[in-house]
Amino acid sequence: MELEAIPGVGAKTADALRELDDPEAALHNGDVAAIARAPGVTHGRAVQVARGAIRKRHDDDGRVVATDRAREIYRDAVGLLQDRTVTDYAAQRIETFYPSASPSRIESVQSVVETAMDRDPDPETLEALAGVEPLVSPPTVRVRERCLATADAERYAEAEDAVPEISVEIVEDGRDVAELARSYATVVVLDESFAGLDVEGDVRVRPDALETPGETVPERLLAFFAENRDRLLAAASVHETAGMEPACDLAALRDALSRLDDDGTVIGDEEHERLAVAVDDLDAAVGTAESVANDHLRDAIREQDVTIEGQDFLSLVEQGARVDSLLSRELADEYDAALEAATDHVVDSLRLAPGEAEIADRIFRGDPTFPVEHDEDAVSRLRTELTAARDQRATSLKETLAADLADLREPAADLVHDALERDVELAIARFARDFECTLPTFADGDGFAIVGGRSPLLDVDFPAVEPVDYAVEGATLLSGVNSGGKTSTLDLVALVTILAQMGMPVPAERARLERFEEIHYYAKSQGTLDAGAFEATLSEFGDLVAGASGRLVLVDELESITEPGASAKIIAGILEALEGQDATAVFVSHLAREIRDAADFDVAVDGIEAVGLVDGELRVNRSPQTDHLARSTPELIVEKLADERGETFYDDLLEKF
Ligand SMILES: Nc1ncnc2c1ncn2[C@@H]1O[C@H](COP(=O)(O)OP(=O)(O)OP(=O)(O)O)[C@@H](O)[C@H]1O
Numbered sequence: 001m002e003l004e005a006i007p008g009v010g011a012k013t014a015d016a017l018r019e020l021d022d023p024e025a026a027l028h029n030g031d032v033a034a035i036a037r038a039p040g041v042t043h044g045r046a047v048q049v050a051r052g053a054i055r056k057r058h059d060d061d062g063r064v065v066a067t068d069r070a071r072e073i074y075r076d077a078v079g080l081l082q083d084r085t086v087t088d089y090a091a092q093r094i095e096t097f098y099p100s101a102s103p104s105r106i107e108s109v110q111s112v113v114e115t116a117m118d119r120d121p122d123p124e125t126l127e128a129l130a131g132v133e134p135l136v137s138p139p140t141v142r143v144r145e146r147c148l149a150t151a152d153a154e155r156y157a158e159a160e161d162a163v164p165e166i167s168v169e170i171v172e173d174g175r176d177v178a179e180l181a182r183s184y185a186t187v188v189v190l191d192e193s194f195a196g197l198d199v200e201g202d203v204r205v206r207p208d209a210l211e212t213p214g215e216t217v218p219e220r221l222l223a224f225f226a227e228n229r230d231r232l233l234a235a236a237s238v239h240e241t242a243g244m245e246p247a248c249d250l251a252a253l254r255d256a257l258s259r260l261d262d263d264g265t266v267i268g269d270e271e272h273e274r275l276a277v278a279v280d281d282l283d284a285a286v287g288t289a290e291s292v293a294n295d296h297l298r299d300a301i302r303e304q305d306v307t308i309e310g311q312d313f314l315s316l317v318e319q320g321a322r323v324d325s326l327l328s329r330e331l332a333d334e335y336d337a338a339l340e341a342a343t344d345h346v347v348d349s350l351r352l353a354p355g356e357a358e359i360a361d362r363i364f365r366g367d368p369t370f371p372v373e374h375d376e377d378a379v380s381r382l383r384t385e386l387t388a389a390r391d392q393r394a395t396s397l398k399e400t401l402a403a404d405l406a407d408l409r410e411p412a413a414d415l416v417h418d419a420l421e422r423d424v425e426l427a428i429a430r431f432a433r434d435f436e437c438t439l440p441t442f443a444d445g446d447g448f449a450i451v452g453g454r455s456p457l458l459d460v461d462f463p464a465v466e467p468v469d470y471a472v473e474g475a476t477l478l479s480g481v482n483s484g485g486k487t488s489t490l491d492l493v494a495l496v497t498i499l500a501q502m503g504m505p506v507p508a509e510r511a512r513l514e515r516f517e518e519i520h521y522y523a524k525s526q527g528t529l530d531a532g533a534f535e536a537t538l539s540e541f542g543d544l545v546a547g548a549s550g551r552l553v554l555v556d557e558l559e560s561i562t563e564p565g566a567s568a569k570i571i572a573g574i575l576e577a578l579e580g581q582d583a584t585a586v587f588v589s590h591l592a593r594e595i596r597d598a599a600d601f602d603v604a605v606d607g608i609e610a611v612g613l614v615d616g617e618l619r620v621n622r623s624p625q626t627d628h629l630a631r632s633t634p635e636l637i638v639e640k641l642a643d644e645r646g647e648t649f650y651d652d653l654l655e656k657f
Pocket residue numbers: 458459460464465466467468480481482483484485486487488489622
């Protein structure tokens with residue numbers, strides 16, 4: 001898909017989207033989280049881009065919700081669905097569902113929704129979902145024990161770009177490489193020309209190193225999995241609790257993750273742990289070994305009767321306190337035993353391997369002295385040896401684990417994506433259950449027909465909402481008593497049509513409607529308008545009635561914008577303009593009689609009828625009666641008084657209605 005062709009995507013956003021691993025897939029899946037990973041693209045913008053891509057795919061450039069009130073109802077619908085999501089991802093994904101007039105768009109959402117409605121939102125899955133989030137890229141890790149080397153300046157720049165984790169060094173010859181091998185545990189030479197180079201240390205000539213970053217810098221993959229461990233484990237649990245087919249072998253994933261520490265190092269390898277502990281404890285072990293030797297020697301000296309010949313004694317006195325010759329002659333065996341005990345201590349406490357023990361053997365050597373002293377050079381050699389072995393072991397463990405994880409990289413992304421998408425489905429399932437929804441059907445040009453519609457937007461608890469049946473073809477007035485439910489009926493019609501055209505289930509027993517090109521819903525004005533605002537409103541209706549075919553028009557008490565006489569004429573005029581067009585319209589009004597009188601055609605009137613007054617309270621049949629001018633509240637009260645009192649005043653008054 002040409003990115004710039006997506007509505008709302010300019011050159012800058014298109015460039016940002018091209019930075020994604022797979023922009024096509026992200027756009028196709030409406031994957032808001034993936035889109036938001038493009039540099040500079042916020043989540044809100046990602047939602048717009050995802051929607052734009054959907055519109056483009058369905059050739060759907062219309063805007064169905066056309067007025068503020070219609071937009072509010074759309075926001076309410078989105079809110080009801082979002083209230084039932086667990087993850088932020090799903091909440092954002094819900095925003096990509098929008099009311100459309102495109103049959104293919106509505107059908108494609110409906111097919112997803114149909115499956116979603118059968119899903120079981122079990123508490124374990126919802127709990128597991130709480131830990132799932134889109135995968136993140138960890139910050140670049142610095143790898144200090146390895147370097148890349150090349151003699152080629154271009155290759156150098158390429159390497160710095162491809163593997164920012166590792167230092168890249170310029171070398172001219174084998175001597176430079178040998179120099180590097182003394183500072184780094186591993187040197188990876190990028191140039192073929194160095195093949196066969198024989199230098200000490202771990203030097204690898206790997207001309208393909210930049211093409212195989214998984215092997216060159218396994219730390220990258222390990223850091224990715226370490227950073228995303230909790231998300232992956234939560235996604236794995238979601239698959240298990242929900243009985244979903246996972247994109248990868250969950251046992252293999254768990255096993256690989258269990259070998260990985262939070263900082264991306266590999267854990268659970270005994271040999272590596274032995275070497276790491278040996279490096280850390282080396283100085284302490286040597287110190288203790290010295291004490292062991294000295295204690296041994298001290299005890300031996302204490303128990304020894306030393307006979308000194310006069311000549312020796314003289315030379316001792318003359319030369320100062322030179323006891324070593326005495327020591328070597330009189331206590332040679334004890335001295336050897338003390339050094340052996342010291343060496344054994346180092347070897348045993350550090351659990352040294354035979355090769356390492358050989359080096360350890362040189363720590364306590366040399367001329368006899370008391371106290372015994374260690375050879376710092378030998379300690380340092382052992383340290384170098386152990387450190388190199390530890391680092392090489394770590395590298396090879398990383399390589400092995402990274403190789404295992406490499407196969408899981410793509411499936412892991414799918415695993416998390418599938419879990420997050422399940423959250424979207426479960427939100428739809430819960431919405432459908434909570435409000436006893438059905439999937440609506442569509443018919444061409446038939447207005448709408450709702451059976452048993454119950455609006456979740458009412459100010460009463462959902463179980464107390466009375467079902468409403470209402471069907472309209474063409475334009476009609478809706479009359480009725482105060483608080484009978486006229487506004488609520490308009491809200492219900494708007495909500496059902498908006499949800500239906502989003503492809504979502506609707507809160508009704510049954511619903512059939514046409515795919516409206518536009519939904520114009522005007523809320524009741526809060527009072528009469530001044531001349532300017534009145535003019536603006538009138539010109540808005542002028543635009544509305546010009547080419548109204550395919551539109552749904554819902555208007556609540558337009559009469560409140562100006563004085564009743566003028567209002568009736570204006571509403572009659574609007575209805576006349578709509579008559580003969582293929583529009584569906586419901587005008588709620590208390591002036592139905594006056595509008596009918598003012599109109600030059602037979603205006604249809606529906607009515608929400610009060611069944612009667614019980615204890616001063618209206619009992620209402622919430623479903624509008626077709627072709628029925630409902631009695632108003634004042635008329636009902638006059639009628640009640642006429643009945644109860646039988647006085648002419650009330651009878652005469654009733655006559656006037
Ligand atoms: N289907 C319903 N089920 C239960 N209660 C309802 C239903 N419809 C409306 N109501 C209740 O009636 C109240 C009044 O409804 P609404 O505002 O829609 O009446 P109205 O006919 O537009 O009134 P008015 O003529 O005063 O503007 C609502 O706030 C709600 O409490």
